Structure formats: structure tokens, C-alpha cells
Amino acid sequence: MSEDVRHEWPLFEVFVRAKRGLNHVHVGSLRAADHQMAVQHARDLYTRRNEGVSIWVVRSDDVVASDPDDKAAYFEPSADKVYRHPTYYAIPDSVPHI
Amino acid sequence: MAFDDAYGALTDHDDDARWAYGTGFTDPLAGVPAGFPEGVDRAGLAAYCLMLGDDALIMSHRLQQWVTRAPELEDEMALANIGLDLLGQARLLLARAGEAEGAGRDEDDLAYRRDPHEFRNVRLAERADADFAHLIARLLVLTTWRLALFDRLAGSRDPMLAAIAAKGVKELTYHRDYAARWTVRLGDGTALSHERMTAAVAEVLPPAAELFQPHQIELSLAAAGVAVDPATLRAEFDTVLAEVLTTATIDVAPGFSATAVGSPAATPGSPAATAGSPAAAAGSPETAASGRDGEHTEALGGILAEMQGLARAVPGGAW
Numbered sequence: 100m101s102e103d104v105r106h107e108w109p110l111f112e113v114f115v116r117a118k119r120g121l122n123h124v125h126v127g128s129l130r131a132a133d134h135q136m137a138v139q140h141a142r143d144l145y146t147r148r149n150e151g152v153s154i155w156v157v158r159s160d161d162v163v164a165s166d167p168d169d170k171a172a173y174f175e176p177s178a179d180k181v182y183r184h185p186t187y188y189a190i191p192d193s194v195p196h197i
Numbered sequence: 198m199a200f201d202d203a204y205g206a207l208t209d210h211d212d213d214a215r216w217a218y219g220t221g222f223t224d225p226l227a228g229v230p231a232g233f234p235e236g237v238d239r240a241g242l243a244a245y246c247l248m249l250g251d252d253a254l255i256m257s258h259r260l261q262q263w264v265t266r267a268p269e270l271e272d273e274m275a276l277a278n279i280g281l282d283l284l285g286q287a288r289l290l291l292a293r294a295g296e297a298e299g300a301g302r303d304e305d306d307l308a309y310r311r312d313p314h315e316f317r318n319v320r321l322a323e324r325a326d327a328d329f330a331h332l333i334a335r336l337l338v339l340t341t342w343r344l345a346l347f348d349r350l351a352g353s354r355d356p357m358l359a360a361i362a363a364k365g366v367k368e369l370t371y372h373r374d375y376a377a378r379w380t381v382r383l384g385d386g387t388a389l390s391h392e393r394m395t396a397a398v399a400e401v402l403p404p405a406a407e408l409f410q411p412h413q414i415e416l417s418l419a420a421a422g423v424a425v426d427p428a429t430l431r432a433e434f435d436t437v438l439a440e441v442l443t444t445a446t447i448d449v450a451p452g453f454s455a456t457a458v459g460s461p462a463a464t465p466g467s468p469a470a471t472a473g474s475p476a477a478a479a480g481s482p483e484t485a486a487s488g489r490d491g492e493h494t495e496a497l498g499g500i501l502a503e504m505q506g507l508a509r510a511v512p513g514g515a516w
Contacts, residue, residue, distance in 0.1 A: 108269065118221060129271050130269065130270075130271060131271065132382070135378070136378070136382075139275070139374075139375065139378065140271040140272075140274075140275065142371075143271065143274050143275040143278050144271060144274055147274075147278055149221060149222060
């Protein structure tokens with residue numbers, strides 16, 4: 100194949116839902132010419148060992164991610180706020196069924 | 198649960214669930230009686246299983262030859278998967294052929310210790326692929342035919358053959374879908390891809406006539422409710438191919454498609470293209486001799502040399 104006709108296919112992120120899993124989980128990425136081909140390729144690459152029952156694909160370009168430089172400002176403030184977990188609170192005996 | 202680890206999250210739910218290997222594997226042949234139904238010609242059944250097993254074995258080898266040569270990594274994986282599916286079908290069918298024959302030959306004996314003239318695959322399976330489009334055209338033709346066949350074979354009086362076919366139907370449905378999508382993508386793609394896909398289809402369709410020529414063994418087993426007369430697959434094959442090729446904007450050899458949709462010019466029972474058409478001219482010499490009788494092209498010798506070389510050089514070798 101000559102170099103001048105060679106175009107690289109775009110990258111897609113693949114999410115697979117396992118048989119007893121409730122949510123789709125990111126399992127990797129692949130290249131495909133379009134969404135339909137990406138689903139087909141995902142089937143061949145990520146479910147060939149009986150891993151999944153459902154596939155999502157999304158163009159990697161379309162994923163908006165947080166900036167690693169924002170890590171301190173974004174995530175560390177929650178590290179000392181354990182009271183945001185319900186288990187932080189003692190349940191009064193008068194509140195049943197919790 | 199390991200929320201930030203995809204592999205961990207997938208394995209959390211089940212002790213034996215290592216995500217990398219999946220879970221819940223089942224044996225599609227579990228509980229299928231291995232005996233032979235009353236009144237079935239076992240020699241004929243063995244020969245029939247060889248035909249269908251050899252089709253899969255040889256096509257699988259051709260697919261394997263694309264590994265490291267496919268246009269994209271993802272498609273290489275897809276082709277290898279399809280090749281492995283067909284290899285699995287070949288193993289079951291050759292094993293069944295050995296049982297029916299009753300001479301103590303197993304699947305390996307049949308795969309590795311037969312000469313070209315003893316193979317019963319159609320010639321289309323052994324044909325070398327000039328390019329990716331040729332592979333796709335062959336895959337489309339072979340899987341469309343085989344899916345139509347296995348669909349009906351799932352009702353065979355031989356329970357083992359029926360179970361093998363039922364398992365194969367799901368695999369072949371995907372194979373056909375893969376081939377059809379690539380046919381459409383290339384046919385309805387660029388000027389160059391259209392040209393090459395059209396050329397590939399035009400070259401592959403005439404020899405495909407061999408698939409529909411009923412062999413004596415197929416006919417007698419079909420009468421006994423064990424096999425399927427391949428001539429009866431023609432209507433489904435033509436409908437599917439017409440749909441795919443139309444979507445792919447591929448206008449194939451007029452003779453073949455005219456026969457396909459039941460043109461009055463076509464002789465009933467004759468699968469060959471209309472006389473005088475380019476397809477008929479190209480198809481006749483090649484379809485006269487059939488791989489079903491062990492009459493093969495030189496290509497098969499090359500395939501077997503590669504496939505059987507090690508097994509023959511190291512008899513009984515195991516790793």
C-alpha cells in the first residue's frame with residue numbers, strides 16, 4: 100500500500116458489560132473507520148473469550164477528560180471529608196430498616 | 198469493588214470469573230447422543246462430513262495465511278477469529294467423519310494424513326486470494342452458502358450433525374455479516390476500492406457454482422433426512438447476495454445474477470450461469486471437475502504441504 104493513500108483510522112474507546120455486571124466498564128481502545136466497524140472490532144478484540152453481553156464504543160476525540168494538573172484542586176479537597184459518607188453517621192435506634 | 202480498575206471490577210462478581218478468560222463456557226455438544234440413527238448409510242455420512250469439514254479446514258487455512266498480512270490489526274484479529282471458528286467446525290466434522298467411517302481414524306489422521314485427492318472441499322475454499330477484496334468475496338460466498346446449509350442441517354436426522362450445525366449457525370451469521378459489511382464498504386467506497394471489489398466478486402462467483410452442484414452422496418443422504426440437497430440453498434443464497442451486492446453498488450456478471458433471480462433463460466436444476474454469458478464461459482471448465490470428487494487445483498497441494506508438513510515430519514509429535 101502506498102503511503103499517499105494511507106490514512107490512519109480514528110481511535111475509539113471500548114466499554115463492555117460483563118454478563119453479571121451492571122455497568123459498562125472501559126476495557127481498552129481500538130481503531131476503526133466508523134462507529135459500526137468499531138463495534139464489530141470490539142466484538143472481535145474484547146469479547147472473544149466470553150467476557151461480555153453488551154458493547155459501547157465512543158470516539159476517543161469525544162471524551163472530555165479532567166486535566167491531570169487539576170488533580171490537587173479537583174480531588175484532594177474531598178480526602179478529609181469523611182462525613183460525606185453515610186457510614187460516618189451513627190444511626191439512632193429509633194430509625195429501623197437502614 | 199475496584200472502581201478504578203476495569204479488570205478488577207469485572208472479576209469482583211464471581212470467584213471463578215477471571216475476566217481475561219470469560220466465564221460460563223458451555224459445551225454445545227453436551228448430551229448429544231454419539232450413536233447413529235437407524236438406517237443411515239455410515240459410509241455416506243462419513244463422506245458428507247468430510248465434505249463439510251474439509252470446506253472449513255481449507256478455508257480456515259487460507260484465513261490463517263492472512264495473519265500478519267491483514268490491512269489493519271483489528272481485522273487481522275477478526276479474520277483469525279473466523280478462521281478459528283471454522284477450524285472448530287472442521288474438527289467436529291472430521292471427528293464425526295472418523296466415527297462414522299469406523300476405521301479408527303481421528304480428526305488429526307483425517308486432517309494431516311490425507312493426500313490432496315482424498316480431500317472433498319469445494320475448489321473455491323482452496324483458491325488463493327489475490328488481494329483483500331478477493332478474500333472478502335470468497336468469504337461472503339462461502340459463508341452465505343454455509344449459513345443457509347447449516348440452518349437446514351440443524352434439523353438433520355443425525356443428532357451430532359444437527360448439533361454441530363446449530364452451533365455453527367451462530368458463528369456463520371457473524372462471518373457472513375463481517376464479509377457483507379466489507380463488501381459494502383469497499384464496493385460503495387472509493388473508485389479504486391469499488392473497482393477491486395467488483396473484480397473480486399466477478400472472479401469468485403463463477404466457481405461458486407460448484408457449491409450448488411448436488412453430489413450423489415448429498416442427494417442420497419438428503420433423501421434420508423440426514424443431509425441437505427445444496428440445490429435447495431440457491432434461492433436464499435441468491436437473495437442474500439443480491440441484497441449485499443446491490444447495497445455495495447456492485448453490478449456483477451449479468452449471466453450469473455440473471456440465473457440468480459430466476460430468469461426464464463436459466464435451465465431449471467442447472468446452477469451454471471446462463472449459456473453464453475461471460476460467467477458461464479468462465480465457470481464451465483472449473484465447475485465440471487469437482488473438489489467433492491477429490492479433483493482439486495494445484496493450490497490445494499501447496500496448502501497441504503504447509504498444513505501437514507510438521508505433522509508428517511514428526512509423526513505422533515506432541516507439545
